Amino acid sequence: MTATQPSAPPALGGPGRGSYWITTFGCQMNKADSERMAGILEGMGYREANAELEADLVLYNTCTIRDNAEQKVYSYLGRQAQRKRANPHLTLVVAGCVAQQEGESLLRRVPELDLVMGPQHANRLDTLLGQVEQGQQVVATGEHHILEDITTARRDSQVxxxxxxxxxxxxxxxxxxxxxxxxxxxxxxxxxxxxxxxxxxxxxxxxxxxxxxxxxxxxxxxxxxxxxxxxxxxxxxxxxxxxxxxxxxxxxxxxxxxxxxxxxxxxxxxxxxxxxxxxxxxxxxxxxxxxxxxxxxxxxxxxxxxxxxxxxxxxxxxxxxxxxxxxxxxxxxxxxxxxxxxxxxxxxxxxxxxxxxxxxxxxxxxxxxxxxxxxxxxxxxxxxxxxxxxxxxxxRYRGRVEQVLVEGINPRDPAQWMGRTRTNRLTFFGAPLPESGRDGRGLEPGDLVNVSIEEVRAFSLSGTLA
Ligand code: SF4
Missing domain, CATH: 3.80.30.20 (tm_1862 like domain)
Incomplete structure (x- = not known):
């Protein structure tokens, strides 16, 4: 079921619509849904905002597995509701499991919301926003056959x-x-x-x-x-x-x-x-x-x-x-x-x-x-x-040579690369940076390299290029 109620329409803009911000709570399924929804928004002409409090469209993709994640959503929403009272053109969306569970009662709790949508509706974000654009406050939480829509996901990793x-x-x-x-x-x-x-x-x-x-x-x-x-x-x-x-x-x-x-x-x-x-x-x-x-x-x-x-x-x-x-x-x-x-x-x-x-x-x-x-x-x-x-x-990894798929530069130490072993251990290692090294390009994300493991910790490893 998709329930709608009239409300003051937020300005969704035309080509070059404003900016969006997505905050994702919970599991990998939610992260995958968020990537698809980001892809849909970019397809509609939105660009990613630099900060949550500057965005023209804010979407919380929620999780109800743990109580603290759910409570966090409500506190984030409070802040955004306040923003919306000062700027009615802000679009506020709650997606994911809290949205599915709470449905219309979320609208009663946070009347500033424009769209409440369950996880089965992630691929319909553009259609639902279209309804919002026409001045509706939309709740989409009914059983829905999930449509194939896979071409637009905006992936967070390159690899x-x-x-x-x-x-x-x-x-x-x-x-x-x-x-x-x-x-x-x-x-x-x-x-x-x-x-x-x-x-x-x-x-x-x-x-x-x-x-x-x-x-x-x-x-x-x-x-x-x-x-x-x-x-x-x-x-x-x-x-x-x-x-x-x-x-x-x-x-x-x-x-x-x-x-x-x-x-x-x-x-x-x-x-x-x-x-x-x-x-x-x-x-x-x-x-x-x-x-x-x-x-x-x-x-x-x-x-x-x-x-x-x-x-x-x-x-x-x-x-x-x-x-x-x-x-x-x-x-x-x-x-x-x-x-x-x-x-x-x-x-x-x-x-x-x-x-x-x-x-x-x-x-x-x-x-x-x-x-x-x-x-x-x-x-x-x-x-x-x-x-x-x-x-x-x-x-068991100490002293071994492990195949690592390079994912990028270690954000905490730009002199290091990071990637994962086949067994999913996060691995950090020193190697030529992109602008140096072999062919003048060093390593690139997506390369498969062998790393000699020298240091081991509970959940990660460090070494040097073998
Ligand atoms: S009911 Fe929940 S915990 Fe059980 S298999 Fe399904 S998703 Fe996993």
Whole structure:
């Protein structure tokens, strides 16, 4: 549904419309949506503003996974609403998950808003702004079939790009708002994904991360059965279908779900040379009863078997994960099992969070919520462990030569380049700068180089060009 109400029209301008500013909260899916929306705005004639408080159009692409991100949006909006009262031509947009969740009630809370749009509407930004231009205050939060619109994304990196392959999520994890805000799964066709990757390769991109909230569900909403009786479209088939795109050197994918992560997929990753040995597979808890309460659909043992299989085929693979502590009712013993699993698996990186109740999710209403003090204590101890384990994992790189894809100059030290290993470790190294060195041009973003690793830290490495 797209609801509209009359309001004073902001001046969207003509060709050479004003400037825009986008602030993005949350996950990679939001970042990818923001890049597409920036591309649409530039296609409409907007240019990027130098500062948020100077922009003629301000867009907040919001996240509701954590309470603090949501609160931040409201405080940013307060500041912009004040600006708008002094300058009615300012256009204010809230996109993303808070927009989807709050819908029209956002307009009641912040009447200065021009457009409230859920994530499924990101590709329609130009149409919705057209309605705003005609003097409407627009709310677009209804279920919407996501249209192919991939040509206009304005990528933040020159080298690495995200490509959405599936939108939405059909799971019902009891803590998660994603299914209610991003809707049912919608997979893109492999041909469209390949076409987008070819376009990106032609523009100089070298690394692609295929994205989905639950990427292992890719293709289950697409028709087709193979002669062997299995689904025609799976993530494994997709990787095989896009692997030979010329110019793309590395392929990653996220986020994986242990319930659907197959041996066939692991074997394909081992056999396809461009697929990097880095797997982001959230485990969420090291305790089976907590996993059941979360409705995750797997056991800790199943998770262990996946990691064993990955390591038997790709011994150097990096494993990262997401984990939630202090889920309602989590006992001390259950929490300790999470710590034990972090130690046992030896993760390269773990995104950690203390449980925070999200509106319209089952776990938010459960009576056995844990106190803030317990949350803070459990999270701090977990973070310390994650860092120690990551540091141990980093040690394996010391003295090795690693292939690094150059992404650019280190913003904190312009004498250094930075890039990533195949296993996704951020790596800094000294090398000729663009105006010097070989052929008078030194290195360039997108080059693949070998770096001798000399210094290791928990989450990054340093070395010199080998
Ligand atoms: S798999 Fe679970 S946690 Fe992930 S997006 Fe879907 S519902 Fe949320």
């Amino acid at each position: 690495c790009a995200w490509v959405n392959v599936i939108y939405g999520c059909n799971e019902r994890c009891t803590y998660c708002v994603v299914p209610s805000v991003r809707g049912r799964e919608q997979s893109r066709l492999p041909e469209a994904i390949r076409l987008e990757m070819e376009g990106l390769a032609a523009r100089g991109f070298r690394e692609i991360t295929l994205l989905g909230q639950n990427i292992d569900a890719y293709g289950r909403d697409l028709p087709g059965i193979t002669p062997e009786g299995r689904r025609q479209h799976t993530l494994t088939d997709l990787l095989q279908a896009v692997h030979d795109v010329e110019g793309i050197e590395r392929i990653r994918f996220a986020t994986s779900h242990p319930r659907y992560f197959t041996e066939r997929l692991i074997d394909a990753c081992a056999d396809l040379p461009k697929v990097c040995e880095h797997f982001h597979i959230p485990f969420q808890s090291g305790d089976d009863a907590v996993l059941r309460a979360m409705a995750r659909g797997y056991t800790v043992d199943r998770y262990r078997r996946i990691i064993e299989r990955i390591r038997s085929r790709m011994p150097d693979a990096a494993i990262s994960a997401d984990v939630i502590v202090a889920f309602p009712g989590e006992t001390d013993a259950q929490y300790r099992r999470t710590l034990e699993l972090v130690e046992e698996i030896g993760f390269d990186q773990v995104n950690t969070a203390a449980y925070s109740p999200r509106p319209n999710t089952p776990a938010a209403d459960w009576p056995d919520q844990l106190s803030e003090a317990v949350k803070v204590e459990r999270l701090q101890a977990l973070n310390a462990l994650v860092e120690r384990v990551a540091r141990q994992r980093s040690e």
